Amino acid sequence: MDSDPINMASKNPLDLPEIRLQTAIYLTPSDAAKCVSVCKAWHHTFLPIVWASVEVKAGASGQTLGGPSPDALERHRDLVIHLDIDQQVHRRYTMQFPKLRSLSLRSADGFNGGFEYGYNPAAIIASNPSLTDIAVFRMKGDLRLSFWNAIEKLDSGVFLAMFFESITDVPTANAFWRACTHLHGLDLDGVALTRNGDLRSLTFPNIRKLKLDTLLGLELEDQLELIIRCPAIEELYWSSDDSEMGEYRKRLSELAASGAWPKLGSVDISGNMDDGHIADLIDSMEKAAELTFSASGFGPQAYEVLQSHFRSLQVLCVVACPDMTSPMLLQVLSSCPALTELQADEILAGDIIGGNPWICCSLRIFGVNVVFQE
Secondary structure, rough: OOHHHHHHOOOOOOOHHHHHHHOOOOOOHHHHHHHOOOOHHHHHHHHHHHHHHHEEEEOOOEEEEOOOOOOOOHHOOOHHHEEEEEEOOOOOHOOOOOOOOOEEEEOOOOOOOOOEEEEOOOHHHHHOOOEEEEEEEEEOOOOOHHHHHHOOOOOOOEEEEEEEEEEEOOHHHHHHHHHHOOOOEEEEEEEEEOOOOOOOOOOOOOOOEEEEOEOOOOOOOHHHHHHHHOOOOEEEEEOOOOOHHHHHHHHHHHHHHHOOOOOOEEEEEEOOHHHHHHHHHHHOOOOEEEOOOOOOOOOOOHHHHHHHOOOOOOOOEEOOOOOHHHHHHHHHHHHOOOEEEEEEEEHHHHHHHOOOOOOOOOOEEEEEEEEOOO
């Protein structure tokens, strides 16, 4: 290393790999690609950044509309960490990516399913055992038995997100539920699921994060049964337009109070839920980290219990909760050092001026109206 301070000071900071890596954070993908051609040193720094995240888009008839060619992807597959790929791209894109962690599968507009043009989704799963995050979007019924069998065989704990999918035949549903027994996280959004299948005969001991949003076919009783069968849940999001959801929120809080989910620390269960049941749910947690109870009865009882979690609280969303008062919000801001997000209706400017100083130095999102009174 050159120890001459004059020579060191005269060097361009971008000659240091660490500085180039920090600079790359602020570059667009196209700008990062241009940096690859500057010189050998920059090529070495920026090439892994360019290829870390790859998106391959296709038309309805299978033609590639965006992204690298199969040959280019083959040459740089060792660098790919995140892959977003349309189902109907050429099957030559099915290959092993040694460092692949995240995979998004989707169908392009106008594509009606089938493998006439594209790869078999199961093949790309089976080829990449290093996967930890899988997201599927509108695959139009092409998530068949082989797909779920491939996910079940993955060694690493996987987080699976499904958006607007349909699993309506019993054999495929059974394969899906069996695969879920190995998952570490499950996000079902707008998914149609048959009520039949192995759900009530299985447990899901590895699931830490569970999100259920507007499911079709799976009744609220079955959804609650799924939650019950995930005893290690740490994060829970549950939403439904069903008019009976309020009763199931009550049952959920009663189960939580009985110790059903000892690791639970984050919940998002907005909607009709009374203050007492919210208090029971929060009281069941060892350390509450993220809480969303918008449009609910969150009030004095829940707030009293919440105070024992002020040291661990990071996110609090209580929008459209009329019983959450300005003094309560001020105490949250002045008592929660880990708070990063607060969403509520309003806080009085007079309370802020006359109250204790805020200690939430990491606050990034403040979605509260500050009201000035005469």
